[in-house]
Amino acid sequence: MAESHAYEDDGFLDGDDEFIDAEDVERRILGELDAPSARDKFAGPARPSGGHRPFGGMQAASGGGREAERYDDFEFDDTPAEPVREAPRKRAAFDASEYEMDVPLSPVAGDAAYGEIDNTLSDQPVPRIAIHAFCERPETGALMHHAAGDRRMHKAHVEVELGGLPAAIERFHDSSTPNLLIVESGMRGQGLFDQLEELASVCDPDTKVIIIGAANDIALYRELMKRGVSEYLVPPMTPLHVIRAISGLYLDPEAPFAGKSVAFIGAKGGVGASTVAHNTAWCVSEGLDSDCVLVDLDLSFGTAGLDFNQDPAQTLGDALLEPDRLDDALLDRLLVRCTDKLSLFSAPATLDKDWDFPPDVYDMVLDKVRRQAPFMALDLPHTWSPWVRHTLLGADQVVVTVTPDLASLRNAKNLFDLVAAARPNDELPKVVVNMAGVPKRPEIPIKDFAEALGTPPALVLPFEPQLFGKAANNGQMIAEVDPKSKAAEGFAHLASLISGRVSTPTRKSMISKLFGR
Secondary structure, eight states, X not given: OOOOOTTTTSSOOOSOOTTOOHHHHHHHHTTXXXXXXXXXXXXXXXXXXXXXXXXXXXXXXXXSSOOOOOOTTOOOOOSOSSOOOOOOSSOSSOOGGGSOOOOOSSOOTHHHHHOOOOGGGGGSOOOSOEEEEEESSHHHHHHHHHHHTSGGGTTSEEXXXXXXXXXXXXXXXXXXXXXXXXXXXXXXXXXXXXXXXXXXXXXXXXXXXXXXXXXXXXXXXXHHHHTTOOEEEOXXXXXXXXXXXXXXXXXXXXXXXXXXXXXXXXXXXXXXXXXXXXXXXXIIIIISOOOEEEEEOOTTTOOHHHXXXXXXXXXXXXXXXXXXXXXXXXXXXXXXXXXXXXXEEOOOOOSSSOOOOOHHHHHHHHHHHTTSSSEEEEEOOSOOOHHHHHHHHHSSEEEEEEOSSHHXXXXXXXXXXXXXXXXXXXXXXXXXXXXXXXXXXXOOOHHHHHHHHTSOOSEEEEOOHHHHHHHHHHTOOHHHHOTTSHHHHHHHHHHHHHHTOOOOOOOSOHHHHHHOO
């Protein structure tokens, strides 16, 4: 692979100055003419590290737009390498069938300058994540479309649109950003940084960003890394190079991708913890547009298969019987696709086996599952055993479902005390009060629950037997039966609290949503 020499034409490298280094060159390119030279670089404060921070995380950490360094003397030519065609305004999604992909099937020019991507990642499948690409050129859109069709990307949900950075900013002003944003921009100067700052202000903290630029420039690359961008790619590219870049972000062996695990448990039997788990998982996938795997851990009496009208031949029990055999291919066969973004690991729901496994067996299986999607919902049974305790305390978030009675209050208090003692650095469990307002039934006031547990309920669900009964008998979720009901709104609210994301509002027109016109 031919090496790329980024500084050959800069005019201030004569090859004889032993003190000139990359940092000195970068300062000169950025226009910091008064910056200390390499000889004096140890006298002043160190430059900030350009570690891979979450792109939107710097906004969340500072409570808004950060006080960023402004490089007004950034002497880059703002003219893109090729004339950028204006994005068509008459369609929302990119149609790759209208364009031919005209890119060479050769190594990427940027590999030598930015570090060659590990080829061993190219055969690894990308997890179940949402990817949204905003391209300036139709040729790039066609390339992204071809990459999305690759076998390694079959789990990911990819959307491709034209419009570049402005379209991405407009799109996500009032909706959550996906797990990965890929944005093309031909700009190179302060205008690019201004738009990136605006994009960062609307990005969720966990969103990663890949920029496709026009220039193979190491100074620009370093500045983008400092601002939280995960990767910078330059043409010419192939679909495989895009896939490798994504794999490098999510399949790092030293930091493997792992979705957030949320454990749902009832304070006592019959309080509706499974109903809460199933509906919340559905809202995360459908309302928040994020992939989720629902794991029914009530092996003998699980109802997830019934609630989603599924009867799979293979279940979670098969994985627990032989956890060493569970790989990505087998897991794909065991998971049942309930919706486009919700997968179910169903319980066997039979009484012919004891289903008694040690906690480490559950750990092995659940570790595999949480690498499949950004969210994993665990529907725990109302039993108490070593594996239930271990799974509950090992989850990222705990949701306890109660009814407004004394037994629920006592058991919930015990659960809270256990969780708080074992997880002092984590937030308290979230409480869902279910079946509130049953006629003629004495109930403990909600404020008493809040005082005893030290936190107000995250959700109070009214007693609506007709709505919940109809959904259960039809194998549907509450939002499918009555999307305007208080219960449906409540589950959407709980999903937002758990995920840290906001639901995408109903759009009158995709065109008006995209362009605000």
